[in-house]
Amino acid sequence: MASIINSISFKNFFNYYGDYDTTRYDFEEGVNIVVADNGAGKSKFFNAFLWLFYDTVLNSDDKRTYPVKDFAVKIISDKAKNETLMGDSVETGIKLEYSTGRYKFQIVKSFIATRIGEKLSDFDSWQITLNDVEVDKTDHVLPKYKPIYDAEEKHRVINQLILPTLRQYSFFQGEEVDKMIDFTKKSSIEDAVRTLTNISKYEDIAKIVQDISNKAYNDLNKQTKSTSDHNDRLESAIELKKSLEIQLEQENEKLNIQKELYETAEQEKNDLEQNFANAEKRKELDDKISQKSRVLRGVKEDYDNFLEGINSRFFDGGFSWISLGFERSVVDFKDKIKDFRQKRYEKRALLNATENPNDYFTILPSDSPDAVTLEQMIESEHCHVCNRSAEKGSDAHNYLLKLKNRPNETDSTRDFVKNDLEDFFGNLQINASPFLNKFEAIPQSVLRTREKELELKKRLDKLNSELKTLKARRKDILIAGTESEGADNASDIINQYKGSIRRIEQASGRIERLQNNISELKTKITNTDKEITSLRPKDIPEGYTVSYEITQDLVEATNKAQARVFDKMVSLLESHANEHFESLIKYNDIKGGVLSFEKTPSGGISLDYIDELGNDVSGASEGFQRMKKFAVVMAIISANTSQYNYPLLADAPLSAFGKAFNKGFFEAIPDVFPQSIILVKDLYDKDLDGKLTDLGQKLLESNTIRTLYLNEVDEELPQIERTTKIERRK
Amino acid sequence: MNSQEFRNNLLLKRPRYAVSRIPVLDAFSEKGSKSADYSRFGPYYEIYIYAMMLGIKKKQRLPLPPRDLTKDFIEMGKWKRDSSLIDFLLMVIFTQTDNLQIDWNELEDMGQEDLNKVISSVVNLIEEYANGGLAYLEELWENGKLDNSHYMFIDLYNTSSNNDN
Structure with a gap:
């Protein structure tokens, strides 16, 4: 049975001030949404799970993770800290309840901080004691929790919520999707296939049969030597085969090196493309911002002049006030x-x-x-x-x-x-x-003046808010772009980009040559082998020959089986990814294309979106790229032969998506995940009465959404007073 | 004196205001500080005209203090150039025959000196109404009764009943 998170609650955890019962989210099977503006507790929520799984938290300031122990002072709610007197203690913790088919578990992780210094946020002002993790278990029949004492059992209960191997597909923050699915890296696609199939068993078998085959070959050669007195030609054929095999090994090594070079260059190219796109997008946004600012300045001036000019209507014969x-x-x-x-x-x-x-x-x-x-x-x-x-x-x-x-x-x-x-x-x-x-017309003229002012004001407000949006988008790109070091200069980026393409081409040419060499060597080895067989004395006991032949067949068969399993899984992933992609982009204009999984020379897979004629569909935005990858995440999960039994926990998965994507997203996830908890800001609009965007309102009415929470923080208050208020809307 | 001479003599006059009204004049005209708290007029003559008309509406005539406590500003002929505003204002002023103690037809028979006296009393009436209007504005201002809106002056003007009516 699937693991379903029933609730999570916090105690003085960041802005979640108060005891567990005051800051609690109850969740249900299906889609659960937590809507929060920036700074209203999304990342903190996500951090609770980082603490649960890894005993770390992510510091949003430097985007690095820290052990809870070292970061504890920052984790405690500022308000709670402020209320703790010298010598007193405050407890901070997270509590999670989840159930599988029969059992229900409750996990509490917490620590106690004792105030020993004046300065609130000073690490030296607090003495931290981590409490033991508490895990309790009950079955649904007995309502009473019983503690689990065994450390390993506790660990198992935590892991069972989302298995560690699957967490990368089921527990992530928005931008991480880009990195976790990069099938151009052979390791990434292999990881996915390994997660999904028993391919590792084939790998084991391949190794075993190869060993047996080597042994059979050695035995056969030993036997040959002992039965034949002297056979130069056989001797030299065996030597030749040996040297060919050494060459083959060397060529394989070279091939691996070239594949690695290829992969590195490809990776660099992809990173730069991202950067390049960002650079272009930054420029595009900058242009838009400066244009919008210009218009705004003009309208502002008009508006000011208009206001200044209101009183001149007294003296103007046209108005005659x-x-x-x-x-x-x-x-x-x-x-x-x-x-x-x-x-x-x-x-x-x-x-x-x-x-x-x-x-x-x-x-x-x-x-x-x-x-x-x-x-x-x-x-x-x-x-x-x-x-x-x-x-x-x-x-x-x-x-x-x-x-x-x-x-x-x-x-x-x-x-x-x-x-x-x-x-x-x-x-x-x-x-x-x-x-x-004009006596009779004056009241009308005053009224029209007010209307005109409102009109101008409205226009001004609209421009202001548009500009704000553009600036926010510009800022988001800046954040995404800071990870690239030393590549700020556009021509640098272009040169690096050209360099990486040249290296990809070089490596790809070399890989092809090496592969030719290898296949030639293999043919030579096979031919030499045939010669060896014909040169072998006839008096060798049949068992040796047969045993060698059989083991060789086994090696070949295993390798082929392994390749087949791999290919089959890749094509299964491809078809699942396409299905999900189709439903994700349901409300978008881009239609008519397919996601194609192309093999790269290094053995990875490149993920392309192509139209019916096989051409790349260009102009795909960052959101689109991420959606593509998310389709693959969903494919990895749905291609699993058994039902997926774990919740999806995603922080800001929509941050780069367009509106139409968002709608598709919420409709598509229940197909794959039995439960999902999605933290978003995109549905929040503080200017609206209900604080929810159109889509937010629609989701509220939709049957697929089981719960919807709205977080709010009073930004007027100083930081030491701020608390996150949780309001359940559904 | 013919019509043109009479008009010229009148329009060359520079009405005066009490020095004590400078704060209120500055507060509501652009000549004052740039960072205004209230809606403002442009040049001095605008607030002056507004105050005068307000004075007429409110029937508030307030004599100016002695001459050395007053200041003058631009001649009436230069109030809002290329506009017939002054004609309208003079129309309103010249209907105030009771206040001016004149009869239009008598004007035509007066000697130069007497006619100049009439011109002075017209200017005087303008000054007294303006002073009365400014005093009224000042009182509202000091008591915080002014509504800080862009439409403050027209609203005030609209609600001030014209006592002549």
């Missing part, structure tokens, strides 16, 4: 100017009348012609009133003209006031017109 509430003044002004003009008019009229009454009141005699008649009279040069001619230039004609132009004479401009201010007031009204007609 200053006129808000002054409708009445405008009406007032209009009344006043009307009044003013009226009074002026009257005043002028009065003045004219007084000063020049005859000009002003021109009273025509009765029967005076109207304007139209007057016009006709002027034109026809004839007065219809007195019926006399009035030729042009005559007094009569001039009189008619004078009559006609009569109103104009009275319009002559003349000052009737000291200060003519009509234009002053009139122009105020005309000029101010932009400010006179």
Whole structure:
């Protein structure tokens, strides 16, 4: 029956402050997820298992593992440390419960720290005593735990949770997948095949039958010598075979050296490719960041200008906010100017009348012609009133003209006031017109201003958050890239890369030549062997010959069987890996290709993703590469003839995956692992109400997910107050 | 004096403000410190105009202290160039005939000296309203009653009822 982790709990373990019952995760068969942002306890959780299995913890600062004993002071919760008085002690530990079909086990690892110094985080301030590991056992019928005392039995119980040989496939942190599956290394694929098959038995048999065969050959030669008196030709044939065999051995040695060189160069090439890709990706991200920053600066400036400019809308005729509430003044002004003009008019009229009454009141005699008649009279040069001619230039004609132009004479401009201010007031009204007609529109304009601001603000926030994401990705790459030493310079990388390819080609050419030599030598040896057989005296007892022949056949058969088992397992892995890969990338666009396991000259396997025409599918991201390898991990586990009986414990397996990969991942893992506990930050979004991303929410509703926890740490608090809060969401 | 001369004489005037109002003027205009706590106006004349209009809305006239406790700034003709803002402001001011104790038609018959007195009293009215508005702003400011938002001034302006209405 499979091992299923029922619960894990912590006591003052890093930020998991408090006793076991306050910081406890209960898990079930199936998929269990712990969602936590950076710094909210994922790696600490993972560390609990490192302590359980290896008595070490991983220091996230320098990515190195330390024995628990030496690192204890850092393991204790800062809050707990702070609360421990001088001379008092604090206990720190982890407790895990797991069950197999019939039994249930509880394992506790802990230590006691006694405070002997002032400085909290000083290693010298604490005296550490490691407690014995406690292992208890119960069967499901009896609810009571009974302690196990035997050290070996305790060890066995811990190992049974995940067998040491399988841990590399079942207990890992995100980036480790890259390293654990590197089939270009012959040892890596051999490891996998050895884990999965009884191939080591074939290796044993091969060794035994080879020994027997050698013995049979020696016996046969001894017999030959003792029965034949003198046979130069046979003698020299045996010598020849011996020297050929020595040559073969030397060539094999050379071949091994070249294979190693090949493997090293291939490894270097792969590492550089990773680096190269990172370098390229870094550049790409840098470009994106600087472009985004530029846009952001522009929008920020727009936004600032906009805010600065809000108040200028008071004075801008286009907005005219200053006129808000002054409708009445405008009406007032209009009344006043009307009044003013009226009074002026009257005043002028009065003045004219007084000063020049005859000009002003021109009273025509009765029967005076109207304007139209007057016009006709002027034109026809004839007065219809007195019926006399009035030729042009005559007094009569001039009189008619004078009559006609009569109103104009009275319009002559003349000052009737000291200060003519009509234009002053009139122009105020005309000029101010932009400010006179917006009263009703102003509230709307204020509202639109607010909307515009919100719009700009939204855009600014969006850009800010995009930039933050880009920077975070850039930082992630930096972390991944720090492992390569001295290869920071891009041209260095390219030169090294070219060098490694040249060495791969060289080694590969030499391997081919050596393999030719070897097969020639083998043919020669076989032929020499035939000659030896024919030269052997006929009086040798048949048993020696037969025994030699049979053992030789056995050697050949065993070698072939071993190779067949290996090949068969590789092709089984290939087909399983493809199946898993298919389901992992279910939601991705890249489709239509297959994972192909190609043999390399050094005996390793290169893992390629090729399309129907056999071409490499390029442009595959880091996440894609990791997914490919994860498919192989799953293949190694599912290709096992028996059911896989161990949980999967993975910290941040998704860190480099895209969203679509994540979805595929959670759907695919239950096919292989009876239980999985996945620690992720990718489903966390602190800005959302439920703190979970869309996918997080969907998983919460999905039947495949059995439990989902959310860790939160109050980042506002100082480190010595911080604790990890565990919230079960499902 | 014709219309153009009258206008020119008026626009050449440089209204004054009390020296004691400098802190409030600085706090709400860009001439003040760069790291402002509140929403601000641009040049002095903006906050000055705003205060004046606020003074009219609130009917707050406050005489200036003696001349040596006041300062002047740019002439009205240079407030917001290439804009008819000043025309609108003068429209509002010249409707205040009761406060100015003038009759538009009488202006036309005044002697040079009297007309200049009218111009002075127009400027005086502007100064007193501005001073009243600034005093009101200062009081809100000192009592922490100003809402620190980008819309502080328009909100305040909007809620200040125009007592003329």
